[in-house]
Amino acid sequence: MASRVLLLSRFRGASTAPFPPVPAGPGRSYSQDGSEYLHRSLVPTMHYQKSLPRLPIPKLEDTIRRYLNAQKPLLDDDQFRRTEQLAVNFGNGTGRELHERLVAQDKQNKHTSYISGPWFDMYLKARESVVLNYNPFMAFNPDPKAEYNDQLIRATNMTVSALRFLKTLRAGFLEPEVFHLNPSKSDTQAFKRFIRFVPSSLSWFGAYMVNAYPLDMSQYFRLFNSTRLPKHHKDTLFTDENERHLLVLRNGNFYIFDVMDKDGNIVKPSEIQAHLKYILSDNSPIPAFPLACLTSENRDAWAVLRQELLNSGNQEALRKVDSAVFCLCLDDFPVKDFTHLSHTMLHGDGINRWYDKSFNLILTKDGTAAIHFEHSWGDGVAVLRFQNEVFKDSTQTPAVTSQSQPAAVDSSKAVQKLNFILNDALKEGITKAKQNFDATVKTLTFETLQFKRGGKDFLKQQKLSPDAIAQLVFQVAFLRQYGQTVATYESCSTAAFKHGRTETIRPASIYTKKCAEALVRKSSKHSAAELKEMIAECSKYHGQLTKEAAMGQGFDRHLFSLRHFAESQGTPLPALYQDQAYVQINHNILSTSTLSSPAVHMGGFAPVVPNGFGIAYAVHDDCIGCNASAYPARNVQEFLQCVHKSLEDIFNVLEGKQVSD
Incomplete structure (x- = not known):
């Protein structure tokens, strides 16, 4: 099975901020008039559903390029060359044929997404x-x-x-679930009065014109x-x-x-x-x-x-x-x-x-x-x-x-x-x-961490993505504790599309590996300015991965669907999927997920592999919280100590201070 799915998904579009809670719509409250409704939206709940865009199937060459980029920090040169050759062969041979058949099948099923059926199967067939x-x-x-x-x-x-x-x-x-990039235009009574009269078959386009993105509510x-x-x-x-x-x-x-x-x-x-x-x-x-x-x-x-x-x-x-x-x-x-x-x-x-x-x-x-x-x-x-x-x-x-x-x-x-x-x-x-x-x-252990030195406000002042910094911290911490870079999973919702589910962001990159090694190993001294530039590179690249995932342009779901299609057709499993590197990248030792909401105190989940960590985290305005779990193969208390040390190091760099040993 491909990587087990996690969790607490969020939609992040052009902005890298977590999806904000949707405010209650107009209407009187229960205590005022005994109403049995939370509110009465001017726009019907499912008004946008019919016209939602379909989840795109990425180009096969883009999927292979992204897959290889994610493999680079996990493999040595010989391993990467072998995996690269298998991926190229897949793209030119069996993979091309499977991709074309998947695209043809998708065109015959415009009422749903290419991932929906396989994803339900993945969950419901799990024993x-x-x-x-x-x-x-x-x-x-x-x-x-x-x-x-x-x-x-x-x-x-x-x-x-x-x-x-x-x-x-x-x-x-x-109220329909809508991601507002310009609330002053789209989250207004005037716009709602207008859009309610736009036919459902066109309503999404009306929202898109004012930079609003309705989400799937199926x-x-x-x-x-x-x-x-x-x-x-x-x-x-x-x-x-x-x-x-x-x-x-x-x-x-x-x-x-x-x-x-x-x-x-x-x-x-x-x-x-x-x-x-x-x-x-x-x-x-x-x-x-x-x-x-x-x-x-x-x-x-x-x-x-x-x-x-x-x-x-x-x-x-x-x-x-x-x-x-x-x-x-x-x-x-x-x-x-x-x-x-x-x-x-x-x-x-x-x-x-x-x-x-x-x-x-x-x-x-x-x-x-x-x-x-x-x-x-x-x-x-x-x-x-x-x-x-x-x-x-x-x-x-x-x-x-x-x-x-x-x-x-x-x-x-x-x-x-x-x-x-x-x-x-x-x-x-x-x-x-x-x-x-x-x-x-009884084998599961939980530990929590609260880092109170700063959070979203400070990181945004530094023109950095708060989520990217949190993910960089986990890479630095794991390298500090175990001396290696491992497969890492971050969940991202594709609810901007009809019957979208989730896509994977792969936070472990050549940029995070280079930065983590500079912060941990210190064998070659880097100036604060050089370290700060590395951190900025990590943030920029993570932002790119996030946008791609939210727009259905990751590689995990595409490769998963091609494999599912091959298995459903009785096609022999292509060599790409038998490669140990493919198995390894889907053995997610760091499974991570985040959310931000005034309603939520904390979230949590178990690791998805016996030798992994399950990391639920949130970057608040002025602090960073983390709730991590592990089985006996990993020391979660020590990991969070490494997370704290890594946060201290990164904040020191951003403040122009010396990184302590």
Whole structure:
């Protein structure tokens, strides 16, 4: 399999700044008039979808050139010459034929993108557990009002805000996702009043004329009432938008209750609060055989056990789980620190999450909240938009207050506890799943770093890309710790195109390698001015890679699709893909992803290879944060110490100071 996909994707177009949160549109709030919508957009939610440009298939010669450029810092001269010859042969032979057939197939499928089908296949055919291997988390910032960081109050408010997002989306009132390069022209009421009357088939071009770039929103419908179902060899995605109930997990017990009435109206917040209070007061112990552990299993093993569940009379209970609006997880403990937060939100104890759900909204005892999401159905753009809206709505116009009283209703009649019939085979399967889960997660280590000397503001004053500097730092740190340059992955969204997914930015370059060696090895002395020039070269080149990736002009997805096409046609695997250098560049030892949002406190994910690091990071205005993970093959604490030293060195250079030994 090509490199596993990561994570928290972002759109970055002509600007290298992370995609900004889209502000809520016009409309009155819940607290003012009881509206069940976040806002009522002048422009229908899917207005731009029909006219979105198609994801381009790069020219084969460009893909090969970019591939070889990414290989240069990873190979010695002999290795590179061999890889270069294989790439040239591929471009002149089998690769050319595959490329032409891929282009022809793409022309026959103008309703989608060339990457969409292969990408779904890659995720859904993967047999590894979704836990650690695929699912990431994004933690919310605390509510600015301390008294609202109460588990019951915040769970109620976030649930209501999530339902308001659902209703706003389905009614077509949700503001379309648009990347504004000139908001004073495009993000205005006047422009929206104009563009709404432009036919959908032309609307994208109208936005483009004012430097606005609508993004693909085809993934959004999978946010709700959706679950990944385990099947032999390839899973499926299930969605049932007719269901109106919420799934709540607490101590491994399953509860459901309706959060919308038969007319599609949101149940009164005070009643939702009452039902959640009822669940929190239930003293049922953790089941002896906690069913949720099965969703952490190998997909084929889980598929067998799911069929056994269905055969044992659990069809209705499983359907309630699969079709629930979303899964709310209530944990009975507070968060101790950043490390505890990461472990809790990324994997937990295996008992109180349904990892296959499109997303789990997790609330701990102290009101700490996070979204844990299954990755096959969509990418970070959709999830981050949802998180931004839920945070804004639940904190600015909360459905219940710290003084609100739950409704005087009989929750014992409204809340149904799901019970499952388990035979010996299922009990044995659950026990084994829990043992496998425990053995795996205990090998994962998290460490966090906050560098407070400066951030985005300072780097932009230096006319440098903040993201480029963060990526350079990781190259310097790894060289300092392990003495080598390795395959590095950075996720970039291609949501500017119809059914775009992600493309890879390859931050390890000849420029970062040269700069890292100058900073670390110091065998040949460089002046501050020379080092500063090297840093500027790294920033410029990284900016170029970023723009290419965002515009669908990387090389990873193209090569991946050509390989997928060859395999689907039964064509022998070309020599390029059997080259050890190709295997090595897709063994991503440094897996990195970033996002920036006022709603997000931190994110995290596991390494994608046993000897790798998983690095979630954010460059804020005045600081740089990093949350890194590793298995025993790597020392994550030492790595972050090297990251800190590398940041100090680079900031010293930029400030004209001496680099310390």
